[in-house]
Amino acid sequence: MKTKYLFLVFLWYITNTLSAQKVINGAEQMDKLLPLLEGKQVALVVNHTSMTGNTHLLDTLVASGVKVAKVFAPEHGFRGNADAGETIKNGKDIRTGVPIFSLYGKNKKPTAEQMRGVDVVVFDIQDVGARFYTYISTMHYVMEACAENGKPLIITDRPNPCDYVDGPIRQKDLKSFVSMHAIPVLHGCTVGELAQMINGEGWLAGKRKCELTVIPVEGWKHGQPYSLPVKPSPNLPNNQAIALYPSLCPFEGTAISVGRGTHHPFQVIGSPDIQLSSFRFQPQALEGFDKNPMYKDRYCYGNNLRSLPAPKGFSLKYVLTYYQTYKKMGKADKFFTRPQWFDILLGNHTVRQQIIQGATEEEIRAGWQEEVEQYKKMRGKYLLYEE
Structure with a gap:
């Protein structure tokens, strides 16, 4: 009897420990997401990383009866197989028939016409934590479009697999699609935290604010290693x-x-x-x-x-x-x-x-350290996860 009791206690401990360690991304929390989409025309900003288990978020939502009106796709396209910098064309998803609009190339921000008929936008893309990774630039422009057209944005958050704060802060005159924000090379934020920062610091055009809801990750905290189940872009395979x-x-x-x-x-x-x-x-x-x-x-x-x-x-x-x-x-x-x-x-x-000029890495790093420390203090206001 005692042996059986100890075994049950051990089984309970193992089960709960594994459960506590399981990372549950925002998109997998349908109990939180579906009520926000009920009866609404939805636009998704997604790509191949937007998985809920073994199923794409688009397929999951359509199967749940959500009215997905359109998909916006970032660099590398909806399926994530286009080369870096390759022009992405508009199209239609073969499986669901939902129209796909590219947000890479000449049109990096959803137009007012593209936002017409949309009640809410959902952003679910896996970032890697580097300033020059363009998915966060796409998020910025989506936030602007939502703010300009009065559409709420829901971000289903995912962990940061390269979760450090390091590197020089972007200088004002070097703003570009690969350097949208005055943040370090490694910004140490999830996309949800970064979106809150963009809103809070007034970085959208005209200092507008986007109506923002973030569904946080469960079972993850800053500094916790996270291995991506899907390669985030063609040239980052592991x-x-x-x-x-x-x-x-x-x-x-x-x-x-x-x-x-x-x-x-x-x-x-x-x-x-x-x-x-x-x-x-x-x-x-x-x-x-x-x-x-x-x-x-x-x-x-x-x-x-x-x-x-x-x-x-x-x-x-x-x-x-x-x-x-x-x-x-x-x-x-x-x-x-x-x-x-x-x-x-x-x-x-x-x-x-x-x-x-032959400077050492230590000498070069000293030049940006003070700004990085200031950034860390500002970043602290927007964190959703324990450090």
């Missing part, structure tokens, strides 16, 4: 790529390939111009990754980062190492192939000049 992405993305403004056109993007780096080691890779046209990568069909020599520890935050060590290598070869002037793009990605004019 946890290692996501962890390295913030530190490697600035290479997009240089002569260094980040492995686009391989099965290990943002995990291998190199160039045909150098040979730091015997490791090499050959970018090729790869469906589902990149169809026209940098250095296509050429061997690049550099580093394999697939099994090495990734930075816990943002690091300049990779860029500094490769710049110094180019400098030793007498090719320093060939490194920053797109200097303006490098500055836009960093959100900072000074960093590139400091690299050229």
